[in-house]
Amino acid sequence: MNKILLSLLICGSFAFAKQHTTYFHAHVTHSEPVYEYRDNRNHNKKNFNNTRYEITNYGDNYNRYKRNGKQKVLVGYKNYFVYKNREFHKFSNHRKNRIKITETINF
Numbered sequence: 001m002n003k004i005l006l007s008l009l010i011c012g013s014f015a016f017a018k019q020h021t022t023y024f025h026a027h028v029t030h031s032e033p034v035y036e037y038r039d040n041r042n043h044n045k046k047n048f049n050n051t052r053y054e055i056t057n058y059g060d061n062y063n064r065y066k067r068n069g070k071q072k073v074l075v076g077y078k079n080y081f082v083y084k085n086r087e088f089h090k091f092s093n094h095r096k097n098r099i100k101i102t103e104t105i106n107f
Contacts, residue, residue, distance in 0.1 A: 024101040026081040031095045033077055037070045 078089045079096045090099050 018106060020105045020107075022103045022105075024083070024103065025098045026083050026101055027098055028079045028081050028096050029087075031077045031079045034075045034091070035072050036075045038073050039070055 076091055076093045077095050078091055079099060080087060080089045081099050082088075083101060090096070
């Protein structure tokens with residue numbers, strides 16, 4: 001009797017299931033840094049230095065943007081990957097080696 005009840009319960013749960021989820025990992029082909037130009041005049045210097053982004057290149061570009069009142073700040077990375085023969089990108093704070101893809105089919 002227990003086997004019949006168990007089999008009916010399992011068949012009933014499959015009959016009412018309306019979605020199927022599959023997880024994949026795609027290899028990142030390349031990553032591009034994304035920069036944002038911020039206006040130095042709008043930021044308090046003490047406040048701006050406490051953010052997690054800092055300029056490490058103090059060459060000619062830094063001086064040019066400093067004179068114009070703008071500063072180039074690293075915001076994150078565009079990670080490009082190929083899934084089903086199409087190229088996609090995902091934005092993240094750090095470079096990624098692989099991207100987790102969730103495919104959900106509703107029926």
